[in-house]
Amino acid sequence: MAIIKNKSPVLFFYNNSKKWLMNISKKESLHTHIGVLKHADAIGKEYGSRLMTNKDKYVYLLEPTMYDYIMKIQHGTQIVYPKDLGYIAARAGIQDGQKILEIGTGSGSMTSFVASIVKPRGHVYTFDVDENFMKIAEKNIRKSGVSKYVTQHNLDLKTSKETPVTDMDVALIDLGDPWIVIPKVRQMLKGSGSIFAICPTMNQLEKLTMALVENEFTDIESTEHIIRTIEAREGKTRHSFQGIGHTTYLCFARKAFFGRTVKSTKAKATTKAKATTKAKATTKAKATTKAKATTKAKITKKSTKN
């Protein structure tokens, strides 16, 4: 039986739009539109208990889950929502022990979610270039209790020649121009490893899909996820009048090898040759077709053996 103590994290829950996540601090009070609660009154209670505010409203003392941490991060930043995070985990088959690459840490909500699944034997390597965001993310990741399973890198993988990690099981990309990093991501992924990119626009899906084909990915799938809330009440069950709008589209793919198999010693030389040939071919084609306009980013491939 889990009892709330001083410093315990608690979700003060009134309803889905009125809820407050904080650590108990015995001298403090929670001031809200629905009344005031003393933290001290929560101490000693079992999680799930309720308190009454001075305005006679019941507030539940819930034990925060990863969902609650993510939804709290939401305030003020663009997050990836649970409906989308859940599909990412289920479609990519994310599980304990995996190594995850994340490009675009943002506020750290996806980082925390994924870390909570791959822990304790897996790890999340997350990259960002915005130092302010990195600090916010660090704080959010710490609060959600998964810092130990996350390494934050301040590195621009769009331009960097380094390959700080390799053999990743899954790569998550949350950038405005995800197609730029695909060749790099390919080097960092294990064979058959998965990619998921967060794409708020259809144009991103389109450009990214072309880049994925060019970079030898298979099982490419673009989806969108609509969650609808149902108000289930005796004799009056119906969907909620309040609509839930678009958040993002998602693009999934798995790393494959399109080329012929070569002997491993010769491999590098041959690969190089092939890479150049293909690059040229693509370039040529692109010159005539529209592809150029949209992809532009000319990515020279030096090896395709990763």
Add this chain to the structure above:
Amino acid sequence: MAIIKNKSPVLFFYNNSKKWLMNISKKESLHTHIGVLKHADAIGKEYGSRLMTNKDKYVYLLEPTMYDYIMKIQHGTQIVYPKDLGYIAARAGIQDGQKILEIGTGSGSMTSFVASIVKPRGHVYTFDVDENFMKIAEKNIRKSGVSKYVTQHNLDLKTSKETPVTDMDVALIDLGDPWIVIPKVRQMLKGSGSIFAICPTMNQLEKLTMALVENEFTDIESTEHIIRTIEAREGKTRHSFQGIGHTTYLCFARKAFFGRTVKSTKAKATTKAKATTKAKATTKAKATTKAKATTKAKITKKSTKN
């Protein structure tokens, strides 16, 4: 670099509707409408490589993920789909180390998915009454590599007076009449613990919601999840013409305590007593009219300490 060996699991992937999951067996061949492949040819290849069938079709040798195991189970049984499983994990905040109760093992797809997330320190306790299904589930769970983290119970929690497990973090219910087991589930859940029920009909959502309110659950939320596939192609991006239909609705809630606090020594005794009484009451009510039982059967609660 993961190399395919004899006995390695491989997803032979042609496209999303033509794919075959099996273990490599060096003397066997895969016979399909798109041609024949010798298993032996896959041995020594890196995951992600492709082979050509004798009908000149490329088939990719992918490393199976939990998603692939779940989608394979799909054939012949009603499964919970990844879009729904993902939301369950994300909304309930399922993560490493948790103890999960599942009522209705079915074919074991949800069991396997959840086990892959809570492992290695968590565990899934799953209950079913159909011995045939239990054998199928056992096989599926073993194939997906998570047997170590799952305990299967052949016990009818609708009628049983036993409480084989307690202090569960999350309870997953996949029964036609989930409301029946709510009082029992409540006893098995920790305070603030979550429930998710798979409800294919609106009527189930309605009855279940009433039972959840009666049994002191909060943060009750019914949702449905629509996944739409987008065909992203240069200059022709649009949603897929192929529609994706209804699978199930989902009902979520968290265990709370509505009542006054009673002394902890007396609490246990009372709880036990109540548990028995309530079980009977529900069963009896059910015997006469189900509808009545859930809508009207006002069960007087003397203690809410479980």
Add this chain to the structure above:
Amino acid sequence: MAIIKNKSPVLFFYNNSKKWLMNISKKESLHTHIGVLKHADAIGKEYGSRLMTNKDKYVYLLEPTMYDYIMKIQHGTQIVYPKDLGYIAARAGIQDGQKILEIGTGSGSMTSFVASIVKPRGHVYTFDVDENFMKIAEKNIRKSGVSKYVTQHNLDLKTSKETPVTDMDVALIDLGDPWIVIPKVRQMLKGSGSIFAICPTMNQLEKLTMALVENEFTDIESTEHIIRTIEAREGKTRHSFQGIGHTTYLCFARKAFFGRTVKSTKAKATTKAKATTKAKATTKAKATTKAKATTKAKITKKSTKN
């Protein structure tokens, strides 16, 4: 070329949420958050022209369509939305010359829409019991220019023994308990005529469907209609972040004859008798238990000649 004159109706259009529908009155001004416009300045302009407010915002002078009248009615009352109205018209095949029965005039928005399609040779007979609503509806119908094609009746078809109109092509029902009037509606519809009922809840669909089967309707179809707005912009096309929620479900059916044919002279008498009996039966049943009434009350029919 249509020129705006004094008293012409004009939709002052800034954007989809800021628009004002009124008749030009040369001495008046339109005062809004985006500035002031003098009606007089619109006079002599072609529809489609724009004026600039004193806050430098352009406002378009559009010629109001039936859509604009309906959306104006929206303010303050529950209306049937264009997405739903459109499907009603298309599925029931509403067209010029038809006779339409409407039960539940409400604010008159569906009345006006349907009248604009069946005119000039068709007619809408609309019934309501709320005199205040009837006055509001009358005003709205007049404003939208279709009064000539609409007859308003103050009569409760749930209880009335009269059958003021017959041989209707289509019946539209917007009541909380549409199943009550189905036997009556049947008498008023021509053979093979269509019904459309506005059902905000799933429970209504369920009860109504049972009543339709009992009352010999075929081609029964329940649907819901989701409209999603797309923001099409160069290189940034995506669905709108603003969600659009549930409005109503719709239930369609066509009047059929299940039974043996009886002689027409006897038919009428029997019909009348039946109507009365059934009305009573239903009312009585309702008094005891609603659920029972609709689900079980098997009403033996001797004639199906209405």
Add this chain to the structure above:
Amino acid sequence: MAIIKNKSPVLFFYNNSKKWLMNISKKESLHTHIGVLKHADAIGKEYGSRLMTNKDKYVYLLEPTMYDYIMKIQHGTQIVYPKDLGYIAARAGIQDGQKILEIGTGSGSMTSFVASIVKPRGHVYTFDVDENFMKIAEKNIRKSGVSKYVTQHNLDLKTSKETPVTDMDVALIDLGDPWIVIPKVRQMLKGSGSIFAICPTMNQLEKLTMALVENEFTDIESTEHIIRTIEAREGKTRHSFQGIGHTTYLCFARKAFFGRTVKSTKAKATTKAKATTKAKATTKAKATTKAKATTKAKITKKSTKN
């Protein structure tokens, strides 16, 4: 009471996927998988009656509506579906008496639908270039009984310098490249008149929207319409497992005037000149690169008086 005679049109309705629309021909029979029916047996029956096939299946004799004619046309061609047609009618406020321009007659299903609403005082002017399609359309329009209200033109409005009709209330465009005809359509529409374009891809919406802005349209709105079927059954109500996929997106707009007002006498001459110039410009641009034409070709407008 409408009685079926020889030559009467009848929809033989078994269920929504098994139904046959034909004219009664007293010596013929209907042969189906669910048995055989003699047309002669339908003669003398009231619409809505049913017949039993020699395989003991009931088939209803329904009076065909415009919906039935449209759904019959569906077989073998790409049609605009009732869910989309309905919204077009409701959003554009199509009603009796209007003049409708249609570019891309196709199989004539949208033509017939719209004609059935604008008749008897309105008219549909429909343009196509494919003579085979025009014949099919003619037949379909005749069958649905609205030939009198439709004029078919064999003319390519993408290239033609003629303006065969003007002062249209609504323009419906069903072309692969709708943006090409926007300047032409503008000339043919009355001020404040509406456009609706059928756009199966997101890319079309994007290009068209840019063309609409350039050509001084306002109230631009892109939407998609999802219809979901609900299986309403006692105690088991849920959405249909069978999904309904994407059909098309729709783009709506209204003709406005962005520019300064010019004197009406001069206006006409200028308009004509511009019309010619613009037509040329567009054609030329198209010859080189389509993408460029729509996205970049900034056409300087000197007058906006059409």
